[in-house]
Amino acid sequence: MMGSAVWAGVLPLDEVRAIGDRSGITVGDELDRLGWAGAAAFGKPLGAYLELHIEQGPILEASGSSIGVVTGVQGIRWFRVTIEGFPAHAGTTPMDRRHDPARPVAETLSGIYELAAAHAPQVRLTPAMFSSEPVSSNTVPAHITFTIDMRHPDAETLENLDSTLRSLVADAADAHGCGHRIEVINDCAPVVFDPRCVGAVEAAAQHCGFAHERIGSGAGHDACHVALRAPAGMIFVPCQDGLSHNEAESIEPDAASRGAEVLLHAALDLAGTA
Amino acid sequence: MMGSAVWAGVLPLDEVRAIGDRSGITVGDELDRLGWAGAAAFGKPLGAYLELHIEQGPILEASGSSIGVVTGVQGIRWFRVTIEGFPAHAGTTPMDRRHDPARPVAETLSGIYELAAAHAPQVRLTPAMFSSEPVSSNTVPAHITFTIDMRHPDAETLENLDSTLRSLVADAADAHGCGHRIEVINDCAPVVFDPRCVGAVEAAAQHCGFAHERIGSGAGHDACHVALRAPAGMIFVPCQDGLSHNEAESIEPDAASRGAEVLLHAALDLAGTA
Structure with missing residues (x-):
């Protein structure tokens, strides 16, 4: 959808050319290499x-x-959610003295599926791309990150889902002494x-x-x-x-x-x- | 603790020498390089x-x-838990037709913290090292993996916690049409x-x-x-x-x-x- 986004003026050409894959190769590099970055006017x-x-x-x-x-x-909106904990030793740190980001993650995920049930059947809510740091099994994670793909055909409902999701994440993080960040990484209106x-x-x-x-x-x-x-x-x-x-x-x-x-x-x- | 494990006969020397870091360098390579892999008898x-x-x-x-x-x-026991879903399009696949591994993950995590509360204050339960595939925000994940670090000073309680954890994972995965795998990656008796x-x-x-x-x-x-x-x-x-x-x-x-x-x-x- 990159080409149509540039054609329609949704994304600037330079921005799309600069998008890279995980090995660092950009769209612009590949278009040039293939000889597809022509100067022809859009139809x-x-x-x-x-x-x-x-x-x-x-x-x-x-x-x-x-x-x-x-x-x-x-409508489609993609979020990247980061729950920020505090890294601590998994054996010595009492459970009630932790800032464990997995607790808000559990509550946020449960809330997401309740939200999906409340807006069935049209809503789509998909948590994905889970990762955490440090890569150590005996340390309370410093942070856990995941994405949420949220879709609904109605713009107003999408806004309401967005607000509810933000409250879910904030409340869950606050309840367990964790911080949080929410970034919108894609947003397409219905x-x-x-x-x-x-x-x-x-x-x-x-x-x-x-x-x-x-x-x-x-x-x-x-x-x-x-x-x-x-x-x-x-x-x-x-x-x-x-x-x-x-x-x-x-x-x-x-x-x-x-x-x-x-x-x-x-x-x-x-x-x-x- | 590798040296003491070999000394005590808990792990074979060859096995410990073969352990590599994420860049592939092994313990044995480094001991040889440093000249520390001596032939002196253990005391x-x-x-x-x-x-x-x-x-x-x-x-x-x-x-x-x-x-x-x-x-x-x-006692310390480390588990690697994998919940197996079925990758599907995040926008087109109705919520009730998914095998979404994030649902059992949410329920397993909630169960873990209930288990921790029931065995407070001596138990330690630490979910960590979260990852999922594919690395795509608009696909229901094929699988989500995380570790659990479980500790308790009493061997019998540790066994009971182990059984309960396995039931938690199996029940949550079954309830949402997902598969699961549980590997024990470390096990130290009290x-x-x-x-x-x-x-x-x-x-x-x-x-x-x-x-x-x-x-x-x-x-x-x-x-x-x-x-x-x-x-x-x-x-x-x-x-x-x-x-x-x-x-x-x-x-x-x-x-x-x-x-x-x-x-x-x-x-x-x-x-x-x-």
């Missing part, structure tokens, strides 16, 4: 933009629909796709005689960025077991073919040549 | 062994004692020091006129290994704020001096020349 304005993608989730497969008519993308694009996808699925349903996207896509500058929409096709971000991700050739057919007809429709 | 038998050490905890400082007459060392050595330390503190008290050790020491082969005892001196395994660890020169004086008199006593 604006666009009449409309359509994106075909696997659902990356289990909804279409479960309902037997061949085509998902995507109505929008849920996107509602252009009604004309959504309608064109729906009409195309209808025209092709494919079972279809309206669906919201749980994942971010280039269409989210493009939607800021031009009418945009998306077509989903089902994937096996709703699996994505996993090497076992797989779809049927027929599913791809049906998706391409809908894309063609929707594009012709939007171009006024259907 | 056995010993009449008695005394070890002088900082307490690494806050008890002596809090009570105003200059000398801790160490009666033994609590040690009770030789009454003659303990008595000699106590008499020496008395003789020197230093405020003293009997105390159990929360940390492992060479004396634990030596105690398997010869009468052993220890002398503790207070350290600032009970702080250890932390760069701010500090003691007063006077505290060291008093410890050395007690060591001298206890050694003379045990040698029959006091």
